[in-house]
Every structure is written in structure tokens, then in C-alpha cells.
Amino acid sequence: MDTSIIIPEGFPYAGNNLEEIISPDSVQQRVGEIGREISGMYQGKVPIIIGVLNGAFLFMADLVRHLDIQFEVDFIKIDSYGDGTKSSGTVRLLKDISADITDRDVIVVEDIVDTGLSLKFLKHRMEEASPKSLRFATFLYKPDVASTELEIDWTGFSIEDRFVVGYGLDLKQIYRGLPGIYAVNEEGK
Ligand code: IMP
Numbered sequence: 428m429d430t431s432i433i434i435p436e437g438f439p440y441a442g443n444n445l446e447e448i449i450s451p452d453s454v455q456q457r458v459g460e461i462g463r464e465i466s467g468m469y470q471g472k473v474p475i476i477i478g479v480l481n482g483a484f485l486f487m488a489d490l491v492r493h494l495d496i497q498f499e500v501d502f503i504k505i506d507s508y509g510d511g512t513k514s515s516g517t518v519r520l521l522k523d524i525s526a527d528i529t530d531r532d533v534i535v536v537e538d539i540v541d542t543g544l545s546l547k548f549l550k551h552r553m554e555e556a557s558p559k560s561l562r563f564a565t566f567l568y569k570p571d572v573a574s575t576e577l578e579i580d581w582t583g584f585s586i587e588d589r590f591v592v593g594y595g596l597d598l599k600q601i602y603r604g605l606p607g608i609y610a611v612n613e614e615g616k
Contacts, residue, residue, distance in 0.1 A: 431444075432444060432445040432609065433445075434598065434611070438598055438599050438601065439511070439512045439598060439599060440512075440590070440598070440611045440613070443611050443612055443613055444612050445592065445593075445602075445609035445610070445611060445612065446609060446610050446611075446612040447607050447608070447609050448586065448589075448591065448607075448608050448609065448610045449584055449586075449594075449607050449608035450607050451606035451607040453607075454583075454594055454606065454607055454608065455489070457583045457584065458486065458489045458490055458493060458566075458583065459493050461490060461493075461564060461581045461583065462490050462491075462492075462493020462494055463493060464581065465490075465494060465496075465534065465564070465581070466493070466494050466495045466496050469496050469498075469532065470496060471496075472496065472532050473496070473497045473498060473499065473532070474496075474498050474499075474531070474532040474533065474534050475498070475499045475500070475501055475526050475528055475531050475532070475533050475534070476490075476491060476498050476499070476500050476501075476534045476536060477500075477501050477502065477503055477524055477526075477528075477533060477534070477535045477536065477553075478500065478501075478502045478503075478536045479502075479503055479504075479505060479535065479536065479537045479538065479545070479549065480502050480503065480504040480505075480521075480522065481504070481595070481597070481603070482537075482538030482539065482595045482596050482597070482603075483536050483537055483538040483566070483595055484595055484603075485594050485595040485603070485604075486536060486538060486564075486566040486583070486594065486595055487500070487536045490536060490564070499526065501524045501525055501526040502522070502524070503520075503522060503523060503524050503549070503552070504520075504521040504522035505518050505519060505520055505521060505545055505548065505549070506518070506519045506521055507519075507542075507544055507545050507548075510599045510600065512590050512598070514541060514542045514544060516544070517544075518544055518545055518548040520548075520552070523552075527556075528553065528556045528558045529556050529557050529558065530557065530558065530559050531558050531559055532558070532559055532560045533553055533558040533559075533560065533561050533562070534562050534563075534564060535549055535553065535561070535562070535563050535564070536564050536565075537549070537563065537564065537565040537566070538565070538566055538567065538594075538595050538596055539565060539566065539567040539568070539569070539591070539596060540565045540567070540568045540569065540573050540577065540579060541569050541572050541573065542572055542573060542574070543572075543573040543574050543577045546563060546565075546577055546579070547577075549563075550563075562580040562581075563578070563579050563580055563581075564579075564580060564581040564582075564583075565579055565581070565582055565583065566582075566583040566584070566594065566595075567582075567583060567584055567585075567586055567591065567596075567608065568582045568583075568584070568585045568586070569585075569586055569587070569588050570585050571587065571588045572588050584608070586608070586610075589610040589611065590610065590611045591608050591609060591610050591611075592605060592608075592609050592611075593605030593606070593607055593608045593609045594606065594607065594608055596608070598611075
């Protein structure tokens with residue numbers, strides 16, 4: 428258990444510590460595997476890879492460096508958590524994509540699928556533009572929370588239903604730069 432990071436005052440879970448649940452090495456290894464799978468599947472194609480801000484920025488950046496195909500990137504920014512630690516139940520579009528994705532091969536890259544509300548919103552938004560193909564990659568997936576009918580093509584890791592930070596994921600905007608995945612250890616106070 429990593430007891431070195433204590434959540435500061437003024438943040439949710441203040442005084443609790445963070446416990447490493449996925450090491451930085453495992454993160455990098457898994458991202459490489461997904462990158463190689465995507466490269467194999469899109470040989471000869473030029474997909475548009477759409478990162479979901481803010482949380483997916485590190486996964487996206489690492490993932491594209493494992494691709495040996497040509498690709499374009501774009502970003503969309505949505506918000507379902509605000510600064511809280513639970514889904515608000517609604518998704519707000521803060522920045523739409525700029526690229527024209529009609530008739531294009533699209534891969535949406537998400538940080539984490541929790542309830543799946545964001546993923547459903549993104550699917551609807553992308554399908555409106557009639558892409559040629561549409562696939563989803565998420566770094567983390569909480570199967571106990573997500574609704575079962577979600578179609579996800581690549582999942583980094585399935586995790587239990589705990590609040591996690593690191594590798595792009597935040598707690599009230601902090602901890603996004605941690606290289607592994609850490610869970611709030613609520614018994615560690
Ligand atoms: P969903 O719409 O409930 O699937 O939630 C997706 C969004 O909620 C993610 O893109 C994250 O921004 C945020 N989120 C969900 N679970 C966590 C977590 O454990 N830590 C940090 N952010 C989370």
C-alpha cells in the first residue's frame with residue numbers, strides 16, 4: 428500500500444491516503460498492447476482519433492505513440508462529474524470536435540467508463556455525423572457501475588467501484604499527472 432500521498436485539506440477525502448492499484452509499468456505495457464491491436468486493425472486506413480478531455484489526455488498521448496499507421500487527432504470536451512466524486516447524471520458538451528468525421532474511421536479515446544453516461548452521449552454525438560466506422564477505447568472500466576449494453580472495443584483495465592486518480596484522472600482537478608492509477612484508501616485515515 429502506498430501511504431506517501433495524503434489528500435490535502437479542502438479536497439474530497441481530505442486526510443485519506445492514495446493506494447497504488449495499477450503501477451506505472453503496467454499502465455505503459457497495457458497501452459502498448461492496445462496500440463499494437465489498433466495498428467493491426469487499421470492498416471492502410473487513416474482513422475481520426477478523438478480524445479475526450481480532460482481525463483484522456485495522457486492515455487491519448489501515450490497511445491498514439493504506439494501506432495504505426497497514419498492517423499489524425501481531434502478532441503471533445505465534456506463534463507459529467509464537475510468537481511465532485513460522483514456522476515451528476517447529466518453530460519454537458521463543453522467543446523465539440525472540429526473535424527468532419529462523416530465517412531471517416533473514428534476511434535474515441537476515453538479515460539474511464541463509470542456509469543457509461545458519457546460514453547452514450549459520445550456515441551450519439553458521433554453517430555449524428557455518420558462516420559464510416561466508430562470504435563471506443565477506454566483506459567479504465569468499472570463493470571459494477573456501468574450498464575451492460577455498452578459496446579467498448581478496447582479496455583485497459585477493469586477496476587472495482589472505487590474513486591481513482593492518476594494517469595489523467597483527477598480529484599477536484601489535482602493528481603492528473605500521477606503515472607499510475609491510485610484509489611482513495613478510505614480506511615487509511
Ligand atoms: P460516466 O459518464 O459515469 O461513465 O463517467 C465518466 C467520467 O466521469 C470520466 O470521464 C471521468 O471524468 C469521471 N470519473 C468517473 N469515475 C471516476 C473516478 O474514479 N475518478 C475520477 N474521475 C472519474
